[in-house]
Amino acid sequence: MVTKSLINQIQNLKQKKFRQKTGLFVAEGEKLIQELLEANFKYSKLLTTENNTSFPADFILKNDMQKLTHFKSASNFLGIFNKPQYLYDFNKESDSVIVLDAISDPGNLGTIIRTCDWYGISDLICSKDTVDCFNSKVVQSSMGSISRVRCHYIDLLPFLKKSKLEIFGASLKGGAIYDLNLNKKSIFVFGNESNGISSEVNKFINNLITIPKNKQSLKIDSLNVALSVGIVLSERYRQIN
């Protein structure tokens, strides 16, 4: 049986302020939890509705799991994990960096984290008003990649000022990604779903880049931001390899 206080604790962790206060977050699903454990994430509780598990977890009933889950349907595993503390080291800017300026949709951020993992980008810099990466929907849509990609929430202006890398900004009016050299170590900035890159951040952009669209596609004016990240990283991969 799960206690009322545990139900409350886990339900409260839906809210960013409780995650901030406690330093905890919730992860659901066997594969995700396994990947967090492999990446040495510390946990305070692991729960399961299964009898045999590949890692130690407390058994609870399916009915009880349904009271805990952050989603419509519960999975077989739920864990309460400690949020990691990452430090960004400017002296070890070992690879290109993705910078997100006020991304608001959890599914978009999760997909961006997953895509960074695919392309070997290990540091993701998020403005402080970007949706929290330990929001359960972000954790879920990152499909385990949250265990491998480090999300740093910092003030973008001092960060961009301090970095020595070239700064590209995704925009509707810029050079076509296929015509530019994306094969150096660089920073790629992507803006909010509705408003794009903010004017303050825009001042630090060295090069605006665009994903060209079909000439007949006159009525569509933007691509999904996670998709834009993927297309830019794919083109960067092609140029490097």
Place this chain on the structure above:
Amino acid sequence: MVTKSLINQIQNLKQKKFRQKTGLFVAEGEKLIQELLEANFKYSKLLTTENNTSFPADFILKNDMQKLTHFKSASNFLGIFNKPQYLYDFNKESDSVIVLDAISDPGNLGTIIRTCDWYGISDLICSKDTVDCFNSKVVQSSMGSISRVRCHYIDLLPFLKKSKLEIFGASLKGGAIYDLNLNKKSIFVFGNESNGISSEVNKFINNLITIPKNKQSLKIDSLNVALSVGIVLSERYRQIN
């Protein structure tokens, strides 16, 4: 004031079986409705909470709109539209075609429709078990592109058998997209989020294609499907232009 019967009708249209029975779907948001009207979609009702509108719509109170919306928060406009009837013409295979085999997530389908619009792909072939494109979440995440991209729900096997185009299938084990000629008129098949392309459909694939990942990214095993569609279409665009 809105009647109880109107509330019921609009709430029922959340369900695919009611959309099928009535041939109707719900669209919310001014920009989306404007784009559907521009594309000559027929409607049975347009409602707004605004006093001045750029197209004729019946005025209702915000409280009432909140009873009608399919989302957490209502927008200022809601319309009941007729689902269009499209015929796919094999004799006019004017451009490449995207085929979806059992895509289940509404956000993914909406993003794929938007991406097809960006790249000028006007026909999207969906297996009958792909999520309904007139599901409100799909309509919303397509960001108006549902008015320009024709989604056909048909049996994939006879379709693939009949088509004269070369058939590429997105897979984890295939030729790298950058090394293949994607610049001809072709069919690109993408499979279900968890299971990939089904074995029956797989038999019709002429060429398996892969989006290569970073060599160090050993622990991640797949990309989001909408993102895969975008990356393949971006590479196809690059080769054509």
